[in-house]
Amino acid sequence: MEQKVWETIRKYNMLTEGEKVLVGVSGGADSCALLHCLCMLRKVMGLTVYACHVHHGLRGAEADRDEVFTAQLCEQLQVPLFVLHKDVGAEAKRRKIGTEQCGREIRYAFFEEKAAALGAKIATAHTASDNTETVLFHLTRGSGITGLCGIPPCRGNIIRPLIEVTRNEIEAYCLEQQLTYVTDSTNLTKDYSRNRIRWDVVPVLKELNPSLESAVSGLSQRMRETEAYLSQAAEAALIQAKVSGGYAAAVLQTLPEAVFAAAVRKLCAELALIPEAKHLALLHKIVYNGGAVEIGGGVTAVMSQGIFRIYRQTLPQDEVISGWQGQQALTVLNKKIDLLYVNIEEFHNGEKNHQFLLANSLDYDTIPITSCFRARRSGDQLTLWRRNVTKSVKKLLIECKVPREQRDSIVLLADGTQVLWLEGIGVGQAYAVTEATKSVLVIRPQNV
Known part of the structure; x- marks a missing residue:
């Protein structure tokens, strides 16, 4: 022995x-x-x-x-x-x-x-x-x-x-x-x-x-070899299918069913979940027909607008960050928010070098002291810069095709129901950088 x-x-x-x-x-x-x-x-x-x-x-x-x-x-x-x-x-x-x-x-x-x-x-x-x-x-x-x-x-x-x-x-x-x-x-x-x-x-x-x-x-050795091959094929398929907000259904539809199942298991493993065979069959079906499947453990899979995604449903968060002025970084809704304070000359130089985005830049002197970073709430409105149109945050997120399950994790800066800045959308008309601006606040959100 x-x-x-x-x-x-x-x-x-x-x-x-x-x-x-x-x-x-x-x-x-x-x-x-x-x-x-x-x-x-x-x-x-x-x-x-x-x-x-x-x-x-x-x-x-x-x-x-x-x-x-x-x-x-x-x-x-x-x-x-x-x-x-x-x-x-x-x-x-x-x-x-x-x-x-x-x-x-x-x-x-x-x-x-x-x-x-x-x-x-x-x-x-x-x-x-x-x-x-x-x-x-x-x-x-x-x-x-x-x-x-x-x-x-x-x-x-x-x-x-x-x-x-x-x-x-x-x-x-x-x-x-x-x-x-x-x-x-x-x-x-x-x-x-x-x-x-x-x-x-x-x-x-x-x-x-x-x-x-x-x-x-x-038998076990041969199965391990087969699983290793499927795992590699699934990884390559997910890389090919990756798009903003999820995975392209058109790419997933071309996969052999065994590779698709391996890809789904990889996505579920990231959420500490093992899908059952019945779930795999249902997920394969919605990739073609659209719809949603509750996998369990608070995890849902959905295919809409040609994008397939798997996520863990979270309750709307009531986190509010006030008194933020002067801070260099915040964490809101599991996202790190970097705050940069620059004068107008530094801003224009950075803008030429593509360091700053107008969509994330506000006239610092126009921001109310009572403003706070938080998630969206009912009644929130934003008057878009350069468009001079006021819309509800809910309608804006729908128009921008932000997936429903991601909307409650979008960060905004607001004073009451008046939104000054909305992540991924832009700045409010009254708070945008203009020729009269002297100080600029640049907001840089990152996933933690």
């Missing part, structure tokens, strides 16, 4: 000579075998090996036993051990998530914290058998390519040196090395879906194919 682990490390470039590695150790066969095997490679590769263990506070005396056992093993192998005690049950209730998910989040957060402090990679003891169970679990849920990719050999600074080793090979290694381990009693029950797959489904499939784990590992 040591040879197979060594080959896996080299195959996926998991570790190089002289690196530090932090091993997650539960006390079970898999993690004990991983720790022991890396210690055997310690001299060969010049590795510095550490271990970490999490006491979840869920299994009483059995969990206490696991911690004591892990500490003894690390002492025997001369490996520094870090231990975290956490009441996962209480924390799961607080976070309103399942106990299993909560435990996983706590473990990885602890691993990441310690690894960052040590400058080490994280090694977990996922095996080829774990990968098989994961793929089968995803398959029963109707997963797509991503689910069939299974457990990746590497993810960021996390490595899995046992990912091509089966559970039977690990147990044989423990027997050969006279390596003892503890058993988590919950793994022996059929209370969890994964355990039912392990004890009821996998044995039947191995009767059909004794090399099941190897076959599934091969």
Whole structure:
């Protein structure tokens, strides 16, 4: 098994000579075998090996036993051990998530914290058998390519040196090395879906194919290659389709459905959301026919005026910035607003060099002291410079085809309902720079 682990490390470039590695150790066969095997490679590769263990506070005396056992093993192998005690049950209730998910989040957060402090990679003891169970679990849920990719050999600074080793090979290694381990009693029950797959489904499939784990590992590798290709194609498509306010539907309509789905998943990932298959089908439909789809988590996709976009709906913000005079920068509605104060000579010089835009420049001496930066409100009006026409802000935004979901994030400078400046539209007639202007305020909005 040591040879197979060594080959896996080299195959996926998991570790190089002289690196530090932090091993997650539960006390079970898999993690004990991983720790022991890396210690055997310690001299060969010049590795510095550490271990970490999490006491979840869920299994009483059995969990206490696991911690004591892990500490003894690390002492025997001369490996520094870090231990975290956490009441996962209480924390799961607080976070309103399942106990299993909560435990996983706590473990990885602890691993990441310690690894960052040590400058080490994280090694977990996922095996080829774990990968098989994961793929089968995803398959029963109707997963797509991503689910069939299974457990990746590497993810960021996390490595899995046992990912091509089966559970039977690990147990044989423990027997050969006279390596003892503890058993988590919950793994022996059929209370969890994964355990039912392990004890009821996998044995039947191995009767059909004794090399099941190897076959599934091969499938996962091919799916990862396919997903990588689709991801690259989706990235290129999004770059090609990008326009102001979203993505050109005409470009998206030319994409194969698989590439379109990958592109949508990328956009949703930016909003920390994973779309379901039913959503992907609906989104593909509205790209051709127009309309909107609620994806969930406050996220909506819309296609109108030939532009497709996905956004998280936010409530109108009631943020008001007054007393701003003299400040160099503000943050309003999640946008940084730079304020430049220049005399008329500096302004004209900058205008020649295209440094200042008239649409964002006001006669500073005409601005009321009571004016403030804020979002739009009902009744707001703007008399446009050089057009001498007064319109409501709502009507102006509609005429300028500003998407509905973006209108409440537009910044304006107003005194009461009188708008002096409207982001993306321009300056009010009474506040524009003229021949009589002596001081100029230049407003430069930027997305934070």
